[in-house]
Amino acid sequence: xxxxxxxxxxxxxxxxxxxxxxxxxxxxxxxxxxxxxxxxxxxxxxxxxxxxxxxxxxxxxxxxxxxxxxxxxxxxxxxxxxxxxxxxxxxxxxxxxxxxxxxxxxxxxxxxxxxxxxxxxxxxxxxxxxxxxxxxxxxxxxxxxxxxxxxxxxxxxxxxxxxxxxxxxxxxxxxxxxxxxxxxxxxxxxxxxxxxxxxxxxxxxxxx
Numbered sequence: 001x002x003x004x005x006x007x008x009x010x011x012x013x014x015x016x017x018x019x020x021x022x023x024x025x026x027x028x029x030x031x032x033x034x035x036x037x038x039x040x041x042x043x044x045x046x047x048x049x050x051x052x053x054x055x056x057x058x059x060x061x062x063x064x065x066x067x068x069x070x071x072x073x074x075x076x077x078x079x080x081x082x083x084x085x086x087x088x089x090x091x092x093x094x095x096x097x098x099x100x101x102x103x104x105x106x107x108x109x110x111x112x113x114x115x116x117x118x119x120x121x122x123x124x125x126x127x128x129x130x131x132x133x134x135x136x137x138x139x140x141x142x143x144x145x146x147x148x149x150x151x152x153x154x155x156x157x158x159x160x161x162x163x164x165x166x167x168x169x170x171x172x173x174x175x176x177x178x179x180x181x182x183x184x185x186x187x188x189x190x191x192x193x194x195x196x197x198x199x200x201x202x203x204x205x206x207x208x
Contacts, residue, residue, distance in 0.1 A: 013103035107179030115142030
């Protein structure tokens with residue numbers, strides 16, 4: 001598989017991720033929810049300042065800055081790593097997974113770097129795209145847009161269940177985005193199928 005094909009995968013994921021984020025950001029009020037397929041697949045607009053699925057590194061601004069800079073370094077390194085595994089002749093599956101992981105990291109990095117500069121805040125009004133620097137935040141302090149919600153199971157636990165008895169139970173509860181999904185798919189496929197995917201084909205398979 002050629003490196004340019006891997007980059008094409010990255011670009012396609014980025015375009016899909018950013019297009020959906022732009023739409024949600026400018027058409028949904030914060031917290032607004034729309035059913036897509038029944039009640040188990042919904043679009044639910046939230047934002048987070050941290051890692052995938054809403055996790056945070058720190059409540060302080062420095063935590064956000066450190067996380068964004070770490071993402072930036074990881075993405076830059078990711079392009080070199082992806083180039084390397086292509087040149088070393090790894091199989092198509094491993095390269096595709098690497099491209100998905102890189103695309104997901106870059107997708108959320110874009111939010112973190114520039115969204116605070118180009119969007120107004122979504123807290124009380126629909127966000128608007130504004131001239132550079134007139135948004136709700138600073139460079140490297142943007143919030144990541146999430147919207148994909150799959151509460152496949154939404155019920156109340158029976159009273160006899162230890163600890164959770166009588167409490168509401170939702171699976172799958174985290175709200176995420178296309179970038180998060182790309183990272184998760186790439187990582188999980190590599191973990192579960194690593195023996196089949198992580199191998200070199202032949203020296204002749206290495207292409208630029």
